[in-house]
Amino acid sequence: MAEAKKEVRLVILAKFKEDATPEKIEEAITEYAKLVDVIPAMNKFHWGKDESFRVNLHLHEGYTHIFESSFDSYDGIQEYEDHPEHAVFEQLLLSRTEKLLAFTYEPTIVNLQK
Amino acid sequence: MAEAKKEVRLVILAKFKEDATPEKIEEAITEYAKLVDVIPAMNKFHWGKDESFRVNLHLHEGYTHIFESSFDSYDGIQEYEDHPEHAVFEQLLLSRTEKLLAFTYEPTIVNLQK
Numbered sequence: 001m002a003e004a005k006k007e008v009r010l011v012i013l014a015k016f017k018e019d020a021t022p023e024k025i026e027e028a029i030t031e032y033a034k035l036v037d038v039i040p041a042m043n044k045f046h047w048g049k050d051e052s053f054r055v056n057l058h059l060h061e062g063y064t065h066i067f068e069s070s071f072d073s074y075d076g077i078q079e080y081e082d083h084p085e086h087a088v089f090e091q092l093l094l095s096r097t098e099k100l101l102a103f104t105y106e107p108t109i110v111n112l113q114k
Numbered sequence: 115m116a117e118a119k120k121e122v123r124l125v126i127l128a129k130f131k132e133d134a135t136p137e138k139i140e141e142a143i144t145e146y147a148k149l150v151d152v153i154p155a156m157n158k159f160h161w162g163k164d165e166s167f168r169v170n171l172h173l174h175e176g177y178t179h180i181f182e183s184s185f186d187s188y189d190g191i192q193e194y195e196d197h198p199e200h201a202v203f204e205q206l207l208l209s210r211t212e213k214l215l216a217f218t219y220e221p222t223i224v225n226l227q228k
């Protein structure tokens with residue numbers, strides 16, 4: 001099994017405020033996605049909204065959205081955190097969310113037989 | 115741009131109990147990973163442990179581990195939830211964790227210029 005290139009991921013869970021309109025939420029997502037193009041250390045980015053109700057799971061703790069980005073190293077995350085465009089985005093996100101959770105990890109991908 | 119095949123992801127954040135030994139945690143991870151081979155609807159699986167301290171981010175809310183699995187549909191998650199092997203694993207995980215968070219979503223992958 002070839003060793004995979006090191007990957008570090010940053011998962012953000014966000015609970016947008018009750019009064020955040022769909023347009024304000026959409027704008028925050030767009031601004032987050034734009035960071036991929038301006039911060040070299042940010043390799044990949046995806047996002048989604050909570051759909052727990054579809055599977056009758058009620059353990060999402062009120063978080064409404066997830067954002068996951070990928071870096072080559074912890075230094076890459078630091079570069080992202082320190083980037084001036086990130087600071088601008090962070091203020092926007094903080095102003096529109098009630099709570100945030102950030103989880104940093106190196107994924108171990110389980111090899112599948114299928 | 116070709117339309118991607120539908121993908122639904124289930125993210126679990128777990129905080130293992132203080133008295134859960136590394137062996138007990140390792141066993142829980144192994145048992146989770148085994149589900150990929152026994153539950154047809156489960157397409158992919160990866161996990162990781164919290165490394166937030168490396169990037170000076172302190173927003174992980176005490177969660178120690180993340181598990182992410184991938185399905186073709188919400189029905190696939192239901193199949194996973196209803197599988198008897200999942201029920202056995204769930205009891206094991208619940209007995210060793212202080213809290214769990216589950217977030218279900220359809221990822222929107224942002225196309226990169228790089």
